[in-house]
């Protein structure tokens with residue numbers, strides 16, 4: 228790499244030619260922007276279409292906590308002296324001692340969101356309220372936003388995910404059937420209603436707990452929690468499982484054949500997509516309180532191991548959900564409810580701005596195929612890269628979509644831009660591969 232910046236920008240735009248343009252400024256690209264900050268050899272600009280930084284704000288339910296260590300902030304695991312660390316945020320706001328004395332077992336998600344917003348706001352290379360609409364290439368990338376055109380040698384695509392609901396729900400989405408990403412705004416109207424929460428992950432658990440523990444005037448008449456999983460399973464946050472979220476496992480995983488990778492994603496799903504132990508306990512205690520102390524056992528229903536296959540209109544503005552039992556295939560249940568909260572997950576966001584380049588980019592099962600530095604394989608020059616963040620779970624495994632390897636992945640990209648060899652990954656205690664095995668070397 229190391230191509231000197233050229234000057235290709237359009238005459239109506241004062242932005243000089245850039246080394247890299249970031250599309251999206253969620254945690255993934257914010258991390259890269261933080262690592263590049265102050266490096267005059269890497270002029271860059273990141274655009275986000277949101278007017279201002281938010282982080283799943285409509286799911287910031289009181290009591291929601293971060294599911295990873297606070298060290299998994301934007302930079303600490305790859306550049307601990309970087310000014311955009313969580314510690315730096317605490318220091319700048321005069322709350323380091325208070326944070327320590329608070330002894331949070333899990334950090335409030337709102338505090339992490341506020342940290343991210345501070346990092347976004349205090350980085351002058353990030354522009355909010357600017358949507359990237361199109362990217363063309365003629366030796367450099369021409370990035371068209373809704374405000375200007377800029378040119379760059381490289382792109383970092385970090386547009387994250389979008390809410391997903393089953394096809395049969397799409398025509399009905401609105402005030403009484405909504406995705407959990409709209410929970411706080413939409414659920415205000417659910418007092419006195421019969422509500423179903425569909426989805427057995429962390430978001431579904433938080434929505435269920437929130438609805439059940441509201442004051443009487445705002446509490447639904449009944450809340451039923453439906454999950455396809457056999458039970459309400461916890462996240463596996465134990466020591467060796469967490470080694471799956473280390474750089475050397477990510478590299479090992481990347482080199483496995485595609486069929487093996489997809490098998491491992493299914494096998495280890497709960498390492499990433501299970502429910503926090505603290506949330507499960509809070510729910511269980513709430514159920515105890517309702518059933519045995521308030522004697523209000525009709526307030527809730529628990530229906531795991533069921534798949535919702537239809538949501539049809541019933542009389543009086545209600546909905547009828549059809550549920551199939553997974554172990555008893557001849558059993559179908561119908562459930563009448565007034566509202567449904569779909570906590571059915573997120574999928575990679577569409578990237579329509581890449582349309583002009585799509586036929587030049589390699590794909591694998593709907594993902595852009597990437598090299599080991601997260602650069603998409605394409606037929607362009609090798610020193611012009613399209614890096615993709617949080618969009619290759621099939622190739623990089625479960626950590627690709629969460630915060631665990633955010634700082635490390637961004638460092639890989641930054642090292643590639645700087646023409647440096649990738650920083651050595653921290654090695655797990657575990658020898659994942661039999662190739663280049665440490666044991667074998669010792670015994671030779």
Ligand SMILES: Cc1cc2nc3c(=O)[nH]c(=O)nc-3n(C[C@H](O)[C@H](O)[C@H](O)COP(=O)(O)OP(=O)(O)OC[C@H]3O[C@@H](n4cnc5c(N)ncnc54)[C@H](O)[C@@H]3O)c2cc1C
Nearest residue numbers: 251253254255275276283293294359386387388617629630
């Ligand atoms: C409620 C919730 C809680 C989570 N909590 C945790 C947790 O505790 N621990 C963990 O490890 N992970 C967690 N995750 C998972 C993951 O960390 C987050 O989803 C994270 O936000 C992903 O970051 P991102 O930058 O890839 O995407 P996003 O945060 O989705 O950011 C993408 C950005 O791209 C912008 N964008 C999209 N298209 C364009 C365009 N054309 N032009 C300009 N900008 C564009 C969007 O406006 C958006 O700001 C959580 C996810 C959710 C939904």
